[in-house]
Amino acid sequence: MRVNLAKWGNSAAIRIPKAILEELNIDSNNFENISFNIDIEGDKLILRKKQNLKF
Numbered sequence: 468m469r470v471n472l473a474k475w476g477n478s479a480a481i482r483i484p485k486a487i488l489e490e491l492n493i494d495s496n497n498f499e500n501i502s503f504n505i506d507i508e509g510d511k512l513i514l515r516k517k518q519n520l521k522f
Contacts, residue, residue: 491516 468487473480488495506513
């Protein structure tokens with residue numbers, strides 16, 4: 468799957484397609500408490516979904 472980098476204020480953004488959100492079990496209508504760890508490995512950008520901890 469190919470996505471484009473876009474300007475978002477002073478930052479850059481990549482849109483995550485709905486199909487990927489569904490595969491990660493993320494409700495595309497509710498992003499509350501969803502976060503990712505981000506790493507760089509060579510020329511790869513790695514996003515890892517953080518587990519939601521509810522207390």
